[in-house]
């Protein structure tokens with residue numbers, strides 16, 4: 015928390031910039047980064063710059079400071095948006111989502127972890143076991159998913175190689191009841207091939223470095239990653255210490271989540287099988303293909319609980335159905351065998367990852383939720399997904415990732431505008447439409463049926479015969495020649511930055527990306543011979559069998575072509591966008607300050623590029639073009655009351671809105687604001703800034719003043735309190751109620767006005783004092799005290815007291831509050847009626863009360879008729 019305290023630097027909200035220019039934006043971002051203020055708002059959007067160092071801003075004291083607070087009350091922080099999302103979900107029963115975006119290494123995963131931690135910390139203060147277990151699994155799942163889905167890349171040592179969307183379900187109390195994780199496009203090509211300097215997924219190195227000798231022995235593995243084709247690239251950069259400790263953490267997380275020992279062993283057996291598959295080699299004698307040495311295959315068959323023959327057969331042959339329905343086995347060429355083997359390794363890993371996610375989901379899914387009993391089930395979604403990727407060599411994966419970002423960017427603009435528009439409508443404010451770049455045209459370029467790039471790719475994949483990547487590119491060139499966001503060397507012959515017949519370029523929202531078409535078709539087809547699926551389905555290991563349900567189909571039953579990778583991805587992203595679209599969104603936009611992972615370097619050009627493609631300038635403009643600031647009247651008043659030269663006693667203020675109008679008029683901002691039904695809307699940030707400046711200037715004076723006033727008030731309160739307690743005690747003494755000073759103090763610490771209580775127990779005489787007595791109902795709200803007093807009051811006083819109680823009961827009309835039953839009430843009246851000392855004045859009051867309502871009529875009529 016220490017790092018958040020003290021002065022703010024620059025503008026904590028970009029909306030407050032004097033002018034929205036890239037220069038001012040960057041200056042502010044840089045200044046704040048340099049001063050350790052890594053978070054800045056654009057309205058309710060958090061812009062976060064990766065500090066590349068541990069900061070003291072995530073501790074328990076910070077969580078406490080942000081819990082239940084409004085955005086503007088504290089310096090910008092992830093916790094503030096998390097709290098806003100949580101509050102909206104809890105108070106308004108609205109599903110919300112927090113979308114975290116930014117490029118690789120910008121800090122998305124760290125942000126998502128802090129958000130999860132915050133939500134876990136602020137929920138369930140009563141520590142219910144089932145809620146704790148859901149939170150525990152959600153937090154532990156991070157560690158497991160990181161091990162299996164993250165890898166060291168050249169940009170980030172712990173890069174998530176999949177998109178993650180996590181839904182956390184809450185009951186009406188705001189306690190987490192379960193959750194669900196969706197994973198998107200795991201970069202499975204990494205299993206078999208990594209770029210120079212990069213590693214395979216962490217899980218492989220963790221197993222090799224951290225697995226016990228016994229475990230590795232039973233899996234027929236050596237400890238050195240350099241011995242395996244799939245891990246040798248990263249072997250040199252492996253950090254064995256980290257891997258060892260991470261392996262331990264993952265094992266215990268798996269156990270804590272609820273994976274059985276058999277399941278954990280199976281997971282690592284699959285990993286071992288993949289490593290060994292990488293070492294399988296093929297040779298051809300011109301006629302047929304053989305496996306070189308059978309040792310690895312023997313071990314693989316043992317690990318996947320299958321027989322050696324079946325494994326060899328799947329690696330060397332594929333079953334095909336002829337036109338006549340006959341099934342034959344066709345031998346692979348050496349190239350096909352290598353292709354099949356790596357496709358199998360990739361698929362094994364992908365299925366394993368998917369199975370782990372499903373297994374976690376099965377533990378945290380919301381069980382036995384009855385909406386009638388438990389109220390509405392609400393959700394907070396957290397999306398941590400890859401940002402735009404623009405590399406030197408962009409392939410199919412980058413194409414999918416960038417398409418995903420186009421979709422999310424569209425949603426961002428649409429939702430932010432929609433939200434604004436919705437608010438203006440609700441508040442009765444006239445809204446002026448703002449033009450913004452609508453990237454639907456790029457989304458269509460990719461996903462439009464029959465015309466889009468995905469359709470063209472799919473068509474090429476379906477075509478019988480040898481359609482190459484180049485043929486596919488030609489087809490795109492023909493069909494998309496007129497599209498303003500598509501080009502290639504053939505379409506722009508003068509552009510020497512693209513290779514002829516190899517590359518095409520899309521003018522994305524975030525910038526131009528040149529894709530190399532090589533490998534597009536294979537990656538899109540994502541072909542895996544059915545033989546591998548059957549092999550795994552027939553495994554004697556039930557866990558592995560469960561990962562391959564589609565293996566039960568025989569070759570003749572597989573009639574439908576599986577959907578292509580791009581289409582599957584498109585469908586999942588469309589579903590994701592639909593899911594996000596119906597939630598109230600909160601955004602975290604992450605920025606990577608430099609490529610060196612330095613905590614001090616702010617690379618202006620890199621940052622500016624990110625600011626541009628994340629659409630942050632547009633975001634500020636949209637926010638400012640309408641009204642830069644909006645807030646409920648009560649809150650505006652609370653914050654800026656001190657800047658107004660008039661002071662009103664509270665009871666003279668007709669409404670918060672009128673008071674706010676007075677403040678605005680005094681400052682001369684009346685032309686710069688609009689008054690909604692419940693909120694004040696300020697158009698220019700300058701007005702807001704002026705108010706803020708004035709407030710900031712007044713605060714030191716106010717602090718001194720308040721200190722003085724506060725000390726005086728405290729002393730007076732203490733004095734009143736003491737007097738009240740002594741008054742109560744005096745009264746008790748009179749009525750022989752035994753009470754100790756501390757006991758009285760303890761019992762009445764929550765009584766708002768002790769002095770009132772003190773006065774009330776002086777029992778002023780009716781009827782003049784009745785109204786005052788009525789106001790001082792504190793004591794009698796407590797049945798116990800009422801009874802105690804009544805029990806101990808001497809008979810002579812008793813009747814008077816009872817009469818008052820009865821009259822007051824009727825007067826208040828809130829019998830329940832008095833904590834006495836109707837029978838008790840009647841009893842009082844009977845006592846009063848029979849009492850010769852009942853005063854005439856009291857009878858007069860009772861008569862008045864009788865005429866008030868039906869209840870009083872019944873209550874008083876009998877008693878009065880006899881008393882009169």
Ligand SMILES: Nc1ncnc2c1ncn2[C@@H]1O[C@H](COP(=O)(O)OP(=O)(O)OP(=O)(O)O)[C@@H](O)[C@H]1O
Nearest residue numbers: 064066067118119120121122123124170172173174
């Ligand atoms: N708030 C933070 N405080 C301290 N260090 C951070 C913070 N955010 C990020 N980092 C550092 O930056 C590294 C990269 O962050 P992170 O893995 O979250 O990036 P990412 O955007 O998720 O990247 P990718 O898309 O590759 O997964 C982290 O391993 C951590 O060292």
